[in-house]
Amino acid sequence: MARIDKEEEQAVLKVLRSGELCRYGPEESTVAAFEKGIAEKFGVKHALATNGGTASLIVALYAAGVGLGDEVIISGYTWIATPSAVVIANAVPIIAEIDESLSIDPDDIEAKITPRTKAIIPVHMLGMPSDMPRIKALAEKHNLVVIEDCAQAMGASVNGKRVGTYGDIGCFSLQQSKILITGEGGVVITDDDDLYDRARMAHDAGNLWGISKQSQAAFPGMNFRMDEIRGAVASVQLTRLDDYLQNTKIRNAKLRHAIADVDGIEMRKCHDEDGDCNLSVAFFLPTPDLAVKFGEAMGKHGVGGGPMYTHGNGDRHVYPNWHYILEKRTYHPNGLPYSHPAYEGKIHYSDRMCPRTLDYLSRAVCIGIQPDMTDEAIDKTANAIRLAARDIL
Numbered sequence: 552m553a554r555i556d557k558e559e560e561q562a563v564l565k566v567l568r569s570g571e572l573c574r575y576g577p578e579e580s581t582v583a584a585f586e587k588g589i590a591e592k593f594g595v596k597h598a599l600a601t602n603g604g605t606a607s608l609i610v611a612l613y614a615a616g617v618g619l620g621d622e623v624i625i626s627g628y629t630w631i632a633t634p635s636a637v638v639i640a641n642a643v644p645i646i647a648e649i650d651e652s653l654s655i656d657p658d659d660i661e662a663k664i665t666p667r668t669k670a671i672i673p674v675h676m677l678g679m680p681s682d683m684p685r686i687k688a689l690a691e692k693h694n695l696v697v698i699e700d701c702a703q704a705m706g707a708s709v710n711g712k713r714v715g716t717y718g719d720i721g722c723f724s725l726q727q728s729k730i731l732i733t734g735e736g737g738v739v740i741t742d743d744d745d746l747y748d749r750a751r752m753a754h755d756a757g758n759l760w761g762i763s764k765q766s767q768a769a770f771p772g773m774n775f776r777m778d779e780i781r782g783a784v785a786s787v788q789l790t791r792l793d794d795y796l797q798n799t800k801i802r803n804a805k806l807r808h809a810i811a812d813v814d815g816i817e818m819r820k821c822h823d824e825d826g827d828c829n830l831s832v833a834f835f836l837p838t839p840d841l842a843v844k845f846g847e848a849m850g851k852h853g854v855g856g857g858p859m860y861t862h863g864n865g866d867r868h869v870y871p872n873w874h875y876i877l878e879k880r881t882y883h884p885n886g887l888p889y890s891h892p893a894y895e896g897k898i899h900y901s902d903r904m905c906p907r908t909l910d911y912l913s914r915a916v917c918i919g920i921q922p923d924m925t926d927e928a929i930d931k932t933a934n935a936i937r938l939a940a941r942d943i944l
Contacts, residue, residue, distance in 0.1 A: 554732055555784075562783035572779050574600075582782030588789045589738055593713050593721075597747040599739045600777035600785065601754055604702040604724025607737035608636035610775055611720040612670070614739075614749040615696045617642045620893030621669035625700075626655040626681075627905035628912060629674040631872045633700055638881055641888040642669065643898055648907045652820040653833060653915065654681035656907075661689055667896055670696040675704035675714050677917065678730070678799075678828025679821065683709045683717035690718075698722060702737075705730040706796045708826035715740050720750070725781070730795060730828065731788040733781040796828060798922035802929060803829035806918065809933035810834075815944035816936075819915065832918045833859075839913035841943060846916060848942045854935035860912035877902060 566572065566581060574582040582600050589598035601607045617623060621642040625633050627649055634644040645663050650656040655673050671690055673681040683699075690697045697718030701707070705723050707714045715721025720743075723729075725736030739754075741747050748768035751760050754775040762768050777785070807818070810832075819833040836842040839858060846857025874880075877900045879889050888894055903909065918932055 558787045559784045562787050563780055566779045566783045569779075574776055574779050574782060580782060581779045581786055582777050585777075585782050585785040585789065586738070588786060589740060592789065592792070593716055593740055595716055595721075595740045596742045596744070597740065597750075599747065599750050599754060600782060601737040601739060601775045602777050602781070603735050603775070604722065604726055604729075604737040605632040605636055606754070606775035607722035607724070607739045608632065608672070608698070608700060609639055609773075610739055610750050610753045611698045611722050612636060612640035612642070613753040613772075614720060614741075614746045615670055615698060616749075617669050617696070619888055619891050620667060620895070622665060622667040622896060623670045623672060623698075624655075624660055624663055624668060625672045626674040626676070627908035628653060628676055629700065630702070631876070632702070633672060633674055634873070634876045637672070638876070638888065641891075643667075643888055643894060643896065644876065645898070646900070646904055648905045649911060650820070650907075651835070651911060652679060652682070652822055653677065653911065654679055654822075655686070657682055657685040657689060659907075660686065664689075664693050664695070665896065667894070668693065668695060670698055672698045672700050673718075674700040674702075675707055677833070678704045678707055678830035679819075679833075680704060680707045680709045680714050680823055680826050682822045683712075683714065687717050696720075702726075703729060703830070704828055706792050707828045709823045710826070714826075716742075719743060720746055725785055725788070730830075731785065731792060733777075733784045733788065736777055736781045736785060738785075795922050799829040799920050800827075802922070802924045803827075803832060803920045805926070805929050806832050806920070806933055809929065810936050813937055813940045815940055816916075830920055832920065833915055835911070835914045836916065836944075837914070839910075842914045842916060844943050845939050848939035849916075849935045852935040852938045854932050856916050856918065856935070856939070858913050859915045859917055860909060862909075862913070873902075876900060 586598040623637045637644040648656045648659040699718040699721045701715045702724035721740045725733040752772045816834040842858035849856035
């Protein structure tokens with residue numbers, strides 16, 4: 552399946568020939584068309600295109616009024632963009648454990664809620680939806696904002712409801728490695744009119760877009776707009792979303808079926824098999840050492856594999872580039888937001904701060920699924936897993 556085809560090329564050429572490369576305001580444009588398509592696809596009132604997934608998170612945090620003195624609970628397994636966005640918004644990220652689904656553990660969310668907690672950011676890693684019904688219930692119980700990080704899960708769902716629509720705001724990425732791609736890009740969705748107005752202000756340098764100057768949503772913003780070229784590519788990509796997900800689902804099911812009778816491995820928990828984006832097949836070995844040996848055995852049979860995290864020589868670190876967060880480095884020489892008088896908490900980070908997360912990831916082997924994966928590739932992968940189990944378990 553071609554990720555970029557002639558349709559994108561023609562759409563981009565049309566924009567180039569128009570000479571209108573920048574999206575100004577809410578007028579009809581390629582970006583506006585993409586936003587309309589996203590809103591219809593997800594059944595929400597508002598969609599706002601941005602120039603990146605990280606930008607989407609920052610916009611959402613500003614829209615929600617997250618800032619100095621606040622804590623935001625995030626998953627212990629996520630990309631650096633999630634905690635970074637929280638710090639950029641001048642709040643403090645609180646790192647919670649994951650469970651056997653490889654997504655944030657609702658029990659640990661509740662254990663880490665304090666009077667300073669303002670929001671929760673569940674992260675749907677590898678297209679695997681988090682337990683959104685429980686997380687939403689927790690948020691309502693404690694009056695917290697839910698900002699869903701759906702960067703890797705465009706189109707996933709739980710109980711027939713798409714991720715990104717459970718929370719107050721959903722954030723997506725269109726970066727080159729994601730499901731829909733524009734090189735860089737993102738989108739924010741919400742049903743809340745006030746959050747949408749604030750998100751627009753945050754993302755468009757304070758351009759009022761018809762918002763009253765007296766509105767509480769009127770404040771200085773940044774520039775996180777999507778340009779017209781990316782809007783053109785995104786609009787075409789969106790038409791392929793359902794086919795993409797259907798193709799990954801078929802291939803994921805074939806691989807899972809082929810290894811269903813392998814003894815000694817435990818498939819990761821899924822909150823909704825029908826709602827998974829099926830971007831990977833993940834399973835656990837009994838111990839970290841066995842996971843390492845299992846990956847080595849798979850390699851001998853022609854398929855790369857191994858645990859998602861290792862410690863020691865040749866670390867595969869669960870916190871890549873997280874040293875900025877672990878050391879509480881920020882843009883400000885005084886260490887804001889951690890050092891600000893408004894923040895009354897005492898936070899200490901370490902690369903061992905989530906032991907259960909490290910345990911799950913050190914025993915987890917994850918096989919990536921592509922929508923154009925051939926039957927031969929699936930058979931080869933399944934055979935490597937079966938032979939590794941025979942050799943090691």
